[in-house]
Amino acid sequence: MKFTLSWLKEHLETEATLEEICERLTMIGLEVESVDDKAALKPFVIARVLTAEQHPDADKLRVLSVDTGDGQPLQVVCGAPNARAGLVGAFAKPGTYVPGIDTTIQVGKIRGVESFGMMCSERELQMSDEHSGIIDLPADAPVGTSFASYAGLDDPVIEINLTPNRPDCTSVYGIARDLAA
Template identity: 85%
Template sequence: MKFTLSWLKEHLDTDASLEQICERLTAIGLEVEDVDDKAAYKPFVIAKILSAEKHPEADRLKVLSVDAGDGKPVQIVCGAPNARAGLVGALARPGTYVPGIDVTLSVGKIRGVESHGMMCSEKELNMSDNHDGIIDLPDDAPVGTSFASYAGLDDPVIEINLTPNRPDCTSIYGIARDLAASGLGT
């Protein structure tokens, strides 16, 4: 059975950390098989495109100047058709692993122009199969903050192994009740 930490905390009033909850689940007989802490999404930040100029060596590419909230514009080469000045989206910097394309970014040259990261599509972040362009967030999205927090992608997922003798834990309420009975909250 899989459930998110926030869903569990809707039913269990506790200040326990993810690690403490997982340890207690195992201690009460609900073996934790996997925890996806969503760490892969932590490096992505909300950024705003300041300018989008035509690439000097390619018809379908643009050279973007991007504000990541730190006051230092970043140059990025982008092929997305919706890349334009003023667009707010998700930025991946060099060193970031992009799960949807299974690539760790590095600084590179694309047709002779240096690129320091990428603006991401929904497919590149495993949010959907949409690869038509980069994510287009509302203009009031907070530039420089975590994209994962903004988009709700940072909620850890816990997977437990249920045995046939534990039908009481086939619901999130049953799991919360067992954790509360073990002294981990109310």
């Protein structure tokens, strides 16, 4: 059975950490199979494209100036068809691991133009199979803040193994009641 930490805390008044809750679940006989703490999405920030110029040596690439909220715009080479000035989306700085393409972003040159990061699609963040362009957020999305937090993707998912003798724990309410006891 899978449930999110926030869903559990709707039924359980506690200040316990994720690790403490998982340990306690195992102690009461509810074996924790896995925990997806969404750590892979924590480095991504919300960024705004300030300018989008045609790449001098490629028809399908654009050179973007991107505001990541730290005051210094970054130059990014992008091949997304929806890359345009004013677009707000998820940004990966150099050193960020992008799970959907199994790559760590590096500073590099793309057809002779330096690129200092990457604007990301939903597939690159493993949110869906959508890869037709950059994630397009509302214009009022807070630039420089965590994308995972903004999109509600930072809530850990806990998966437990239920045995047939524990029908009382086939609901989040039942699990919360058992933890509270």
